Amino acid sequence: MSTEPPGFELPLRLLLGFRVLIDGLHAELARQGHPDVRPVHGFVLQAVGPDGTTAVELGRRLGITKQAAAKHVEALERLGYLQRTADPADARRKVLRLTARGADSLARSARIFDALRAEWADTLGVERLRALEADLRAMTGSTPFRLDVPGWFGGG
Amino acid sequence: MSTEPPGFELPLRLLLGFRVLIDGLHAELARQGHPDVRPVHGFVLQAVGPDGTTAVELGRRLGITKQAAAKHVEALERLGYLQRTADPADARRKVLRLTARGADSLARSARIFDALRAEWADTLGVERLRALEADLRAMTGSTPFRLDVPGWFGGG
DNA sequence: CTATTTCGACAACCACGTTGTCCATCATAG
DNA sequence: CTATGATGGACAACGTGGTTGTCGAAATAG
Numbered sequence: 001m002s003t004e005p006p007g008f009e010l011p012l013r014l015l016l017g018f019r020v021l022i023d024g025l026h027a028e029l030a031r032q033g034h035p036d037v038r039p040v041h042g043f044v045l046q047a048v049g050p051d052g053t054t055a056v057e058l059g060r061r062l063g064i065t066k067q068a069a070a071k072h073v074e075a076l077e078r079l080g081y082l083q084r085t086a087d088p089a090d091a092r093r094k095v096l097r098l099t100a101r102g103a104d105s106l107a108r109s110a111r112i113f114d115a116l117r118a119e120w121a122d123t124l125g126v127e128r129l130r131a132l133e134a135d136l137r138a139m140t141g142s143t144p145f146r147l148d149v150p151g152w153f154g155g156g
Numbered sequence: 157m158s159t160e161p162p163g164f165e166l167p168l169r170l171l172l173g174f175r176v177l178i179d180g181l182h183a184e185l186a187r188q189g190h191p192d193v194r195p196v197h198g199f200v201l202q203a204v205g206p207d208g209t210t211a212v213e214l215g216r217r218l219g220i221t222k223q224a225a226a227k228h229v230e231a232l233e234r235l236g237y238l239q240r241t242a243d244p245a246d247a248r249r250k251v252l253r254l255t256a257r258g259a260d261s262l263a264r265s266a267r268i269f270d271a272l273r274a275e276w277a278d279t280l281g282v283e284r285l286r287a288l289e290a291d292l293r294a295m296t297g298s299t300p301f302r303l304d305v306p307g308w309f310g311g312g
Numbered sequence: 313c314t315a316t317t318t319c320g321a322c323a324a325c326c327a328c329g330t331t332g333t334c335c336a337t338c339a340t341a342g
Numbered sequence: 343c344t345a346t347g348a349t350g351g352a353c354a355a356c357g358t359g360g361t362t363g364t365c366g367a368a369a370t371a372g
């Protein structure tokens with residue numbers, strides 16, 4: 001008869017697990033020629049996707065305002081990961097597209113994430129890892145991903 | 157023969173799981189008379205603990221600078237959750253202590269976290285939940301908890 | 313007694329989110 | 343064709359949360 005751990009450990013470990021993976025990703029990403037990419041950037045680039053998008057739509061996908069999205073776009077454009085192109089069909093729209101460098105960082109991220117997952121599988125066993133993922137899927141379901149972490153965490 | 161999910165799903169689900177639990181905590185905490193407490197506050201109050209501490213030590217425990225810690229203290233003092241008392245043995249030190257309200261919020265948080273964990277146990281089964289916690293413990297080990305989420309997430 | 317360290321406070325700065333406003337452009341109704 | 347409304351993007355202001363830098367007061371070491 002084992003005693004259950006206190007309830008507060010679970011959220012702590014979940015956050016820690018997230019950090020370990022993200023830190024691992026960016027350590028390796030830096031080694032592979034992308035030292036400037038920050039955790040947020042990855043999510044933004046992912047949200048832009050191969051087909052491109054606009055600032056408004058980007059904000060919707062990330063769960064933040066268009067203004068906040070525009071700030072990320074500006075930063076990523078400065079770093080050379082994004083490109084803003086005019087839309088010939090609509091003079092208001094500026095279509096955001098990944099540059100070659102942006103696409104490269106995204107491709108490397110995917111490979112690194114797979115490698116990190118493989119490390120977890122080595123330690124935990126494939127079955128246990130699948131169970132972990134399945135359980136998290138069951139508990140988080142269709143909860144939308146929101147990028148408003150700072151404001152949410154801080155209480156803005 | 158099932159195909160493995162992409163590696164990026166794991167960190168996403170971990171973060172989502174964290175959010176689900178924290179959002180659940182604060183929804184219930186608001187119902188129980190603590191609508192002003194924000195996610196960060198809980199961690200700060202927890203770090204202060206029943207014995208009290210100083211701003212410098214608090215910063216060390218949370219993985220942030222003493223200045224950042226002092227800002228949280230000021231906010232929590234304004235909300236009536238913390239109290240700064242002079243240290244008779246050292247005129248430089250101001251000892252931070254939980255007020256009755258602060259201790260109450262902490263006690264309620266612990267109970268709510270336990271209840272949320274029980275919900276997870278109902279859905280996943282006790283064994284699966286224990287395995288999930290054990291696996292996260294195995295992968296995060298002694299990684300220290302850091303409260304510098306905004307800066308880290310953003311890249312400060 | 314003097315030199316160093318430590319604690320708390322103040323100020324400035326940057327990152328990231330928010331709301332509010334404004335203009336140019338597109339879509340639609342009359 | 344024109345007036346009206348909706349949409350996309352830019353600009354400004356603000357709040358929070360982190361950082362570094364500085365400084366004075368108090369404790370401690372020599």
